[in-house]
Amino acid sequence: MKPSKPYQILIVDDSPHNIRALGEILEGNYDVRFAKSGPEALEITFSEEEAIDLILLDVVMPEMDGYEVCRRLKENPETADIPIIFITIKSRPSDEALGFSLGAVDYLNKPFSVEIVRARIRTHLELKAHRDQLQEMVQERTLELEEMNKRLQTEIIKVKAMQEDLIRSKTQAATGRLAATIAHEINSPLQGIAALLVPLMDGCEGQEDLLEIANLIEEAFHRIRETVQRLYHLNLPASRQEESVDVNSVIRKTAALLNGMARERKVAVDLDLTPDLPRIWASQGELGQVFMNLIDNALFAVEHGKGEDRKVSIRTRMAGEWIKVQVSDTGTGISEEDLPHIFEPFYTRRKAGGLGVGLSVCREIIRQCRGEIRAQNAPQGKGAVFTITLSAAPDR
Ligand SMILES: Nc1ncnc2c1ncn2[C@@H]1O[C@H](COP(=O)(O)OP(=O)(O)OP(=O)(O)O)[C@@H](O)[C@H]1O
Numbered sequence: 001m002k003p004s005k006p007y008q009i010l011i012v013d014d015s016p017h018n019i020r021a022l023g024e025i026l027e028g029n030y031d032v033r034f035a036k037s038g039p040e041a042l043e044i045t046f047s048e049e050e051a052i053d054l055i056l057l058d059v060v061m062p063e064m065d066g067y068e069v070c071r072r073l074k075e076n077p078e079t080a081d082i083p084i085i086f087i088t089i090k091s092r093p094s095d096e097a098l099g100f101s102l103g104a105v106d107y108l109n110k111p112f113s114v115e116i117v118r119a120r121i122r123t124h125l126e127l128k129a130h131r132d133q134l135q136e137m138v139q140e141r142t143l144e145l146e147e148m149n150k151r152l153q154t155e156i157i158k159v160k161a162m163q164e165d166l167i168r169s170k171t172q173a174a175t176g177r178l179a180a181t182i183a184h185e186i187n188s189p190l191q192g193i194a195a196l197l198v199p200l201m202d203g204c205e206g207q208e209d210l211l212e213i214a215n216l217i218e219e220a221f222h223r224i225r226e227t228v229q230r231l232y233h234l235n236l237p238a239s240r241q242e243e244s245v246d247v248n249s250v251i252r253k254t255a256a257l258l259n260g261m262a263r264e265r266k267v268a269v270d271l272d273l274t275p276d277l278p279r280i281w282a283s284q285g286e287l288g289q290v291f292m293n294l295i296d297n298a299l300f301a302v303e304h305g306k307g308e309d310r311k312v313s314i315r316t317r318m319a320g321e322w323i324k325v326q327v328s329d330t331g332t333g334i335s336e337e338d339l340p341h342i343f344e345p346f347y348t349r350r351k352a353g354g355l356g357v358g359l360s361v362c363r364e365i366i367r368q369c370r371g372e373i374r375a376q377n378a379p380q381g382k383g384a385v386f387t388i389t390l391s392a393a394p395d396r
């Protein structure tokens with residue numbers, strides 16, 4: 001292998017006579033440098049801009065001997081691969097052994113034979129060139145493999161996202177079919193209620209208490225009708241109406257709607273709402289549906305729990321840029337077995353009357369609001385806690 005430029009060889013010897021003799025052998029074929037002491041050799045090797053390709057190193061030198069120079073060069077990853085040939089008067093086998101053990105590639109005795117020095121240098125430079133080339137190939141290959149690995153990782157992420165989309169669209173299709181059936185069933189009695197609402201409101205005229213209840217019923221009616229409309233269209237591309245929404249106000253209204261039901265079941269609904277929360281961009285009806293489902297579940301759990309303390313608490317908090325809503329109860333809690341599945345469509349533990357769609361609808365709605373909903377059990381083992389995180393950063 002022919003190098004593109006001459007090899008750089010460093011001769012290290014404290015005797016000017018030896019330096020001259022070795023230099024004469026090598027000059028012409030190689031680029032030769034000299035150092036008259038160990039420290040000077042280290043300085044040249046460490047600071048050399050053009051890397052040294054081989055070092056001829058004397059052992060016996062004042063200040064720092066050749067073994068120490070060798071040791072220091074081998075310690076440094078930058079210089080560890082430079083082939084070192086000792087040229088020395090120390091000719092005992094133990095000296096030679098020490099030289100090799102320090103990482104030298106060869107050990108020549110003084111006085112040296114010109115031919116042998118030339119031949120050994122040639123051999124070791126060739127070996128080094130091969131080694132360098134191999135290293136380069138390995139590096140290239142490693143880079144290629146790393147690149148391929150990166151591409152594979154990206155592909156895996158894409159495939160995973162596709163899989164998730166597929167599962168989502170499959171469950172959405174199934175939910176959609178079922179939803180349309182349910183909506184159809186609810187729609188007929190709903191028409192009946194619509195017809196009765198007008199005389200009811202008229203009848204309450206002048207009676208503030210009753211009128212307030214009738215208004216709540218009317219609001220609930222509209223919400224049910226909206227939900228039914230949405231159920232019809234669950235498998236069609238959504239045409240939801242988003243607006244700027246005050247989360248606290250949606251919670252208050254929903255809790256008021258369910259107040260009667262809570263009282264009937266002797267459950268207290270506690271609201272702990274942080275005032276002046278930033279408004280979020282969402283569909284008010286859908287968000288109301290989320291709290292409706294969560295409170296409904298909580299009331300059910302408290303009713304079937306054994307605790308004396310029968311309570312559902314809803315609190316809102318700011319956490320940095322996020323609004324956190326927590327709906328917690330003192331009910332049955334969620335078993336470890338159920339916990340990973342409760343957000344799946346049609347997963348229910350209710351013996352009767354539960355379709356298992358409440359939480360899956362919640363999750364979908366919150367996802368559309370670019371938020372997140374999580375479930376866990378209360379730390380003291382009393383009931384369940386549902387946490388919703390919504391971005392308060394205005395993105396519209
Ligand atoms: N607050 C809670 N405490 C204990 N378990 C809960 C709570 N909320 C939900 N779960 C569990 O998660 C299951 C799924 O809830 P989800 O609201 O999706 O369906 P459901 O309430 O059973 O029926 P649906 O909401 O369709 O009427 C419930 O059956 C129940 O086992």
Ligand SMILES: [Mg+2]
Pocket residue numbers: 293296297357358359
């Ligand atoms: Mg439910």
